[in-house]
Amino acid sequence: MSDGSPAGDSGGSRAGDLGGFLAVDSGGSGLRVAVGTAGGGGGGPDGLGRRASREPVRTGSRGIDPGHLMAQLLPMVRSLTAETGVTAFGTAVVGAAGLATLGDALRAELPGALARELGVRTVALAADAVTAYVGAIGPRAGAVVAAGTGLVATGTDLTSWRRADGWGHLLGDCGGGAWIGRAGLEAALRAHDGRPGGSAALLARVTERFGPVAGLPGRLYPRTDRPAVLASFAPDVAACAADDPVAADVLRAAARHMADSAAAVCPPGGRPAVAVTGGLLRMGDALVVPLEEELAKRLPQARRTAAEGDPLHGAVRIATDLTTGAFSLPCDDRMLGVTAVPGGR
Known part of the structure; x- marks a missing residue:
């Protein structure tokens, strides 16, 4: 995990090489996903394309299950890449219900999984409360x-x-x-x-x-x-x-x-x-x-x-700010952390 500082120099500039972003809202009623490009008209509240699942991500003895999240996420992302033409993701933002108290496995495993499967270079993991906040008032x-x-x-x-x-x-x-x-x-x-x-x-x-x-x-x-x-x-x-x-x-x-x-x-x-x-x-x-x-x-x-918007809109806004270098929110290990991931494409 990062030391709590914004991606800025370490991840934000590299993310700019890949303008595509992935935004995820994982809540008690299911999973919603948006993809877009910060400079190509996809930085609005809905991104360029969206998908949703009504199946909530499982929570078990290890907290939020990163494997179950990825199992749902990958088919939706692949469908969206075919629809939108966005195939490279410099940045991924995942807002997850329960991250603050049940997110240890997610923090440990999800950034690497996103890098391996989708080539993501910068990953922000946020409590859904943070994405709701940013979506609502910026x-x-x-x-x-x-x-x-x-x-x-x-x-x-x-x-x-x-x-x-x-x-x-x-x-x-x-x-x-x-x-x-x-x-x-x-x-x-x-x-x-x-x-x-x-x-x-x-x-x-x-x-x-x-x-x-x-x-x-x-x-x-x-x-x-x-x-x-x-x-x-x-x-x-x-x-x-x-x-x-x-x-x-x-x-x-x-x-x-x-x-x-x-x-x-x-x-x-x-x-x-x-x-x-x-x-x-x-x-x-x-x-x-x-x-x-x-x-x-x-x-x-x-x-x-x-x-102004909902938690998915907040995840999109964080993703576009990270991609463009405009990110200015406070970071900590429980509520919002940004990681530059080794091995991203």
Whole structure:
């Protein structure tokens, strides 16, 4: 791994010899890939071409599985090279959910694998929180909440990164899609049992989506994609919120958790930019209205701004900045590291 300094002289100049880039977003709901060229019209938010897989990269005893990531990535990249004509990649940027805490194997093995298979010369490995941040507000001081299947807040004053939550669906990700879905399922099961705090409306939705609730543990617990399955119920919670106070309370609690995380990472002083990004916002006013209220309470000094793009856009922006020598973000071993890889073509 690098010492934390930008690629600049060691990798950035060599990457410029190969203007093609590869940008990857690996999250709880799957893998998305973009390729492009920094100087040939492919540096926009979508690159020159994109592919996606709905299969999340596996996490095992070694953390994020680099072999499984490469097994999914290579067929998509080969398809994209045929489509776009981009066949040489000076730079690859991989934004991965869980990198900060589960990324040791990825950091140890992925740069070499990308060099061997694709000839990549410079590899940036970033927490998906970092790519979400850059996609949302670019390289400026502020805080970004990335709210999808999981939830993580990231802030920077452009000298270091701060991170809150992102601990996964068993230990945190409070307010994220899996958290909302799990809370909704719990409320449904309370209604099934006749315990206080239950929701008959959510129970009906659970039965419709998953079948009889008696079989729910057997259908859920053995699955390796539990976060995505839990998050799939979050839209049902939002759909019930207008008429069901229990569902509305779940979303208000989610909004408080999101605002708490944003406040924990936002740089003090001035008027930092604050944005929220991620698929959770598609749930609409049932979540967005209480979220705006909570952010106004917790961060009255901040400038609320609409997110410009998503984590894949952030990976594309980092890749183009590395390729053109404009990279200026702080690096560290957990959140964002840049490596010049020996043996790249």
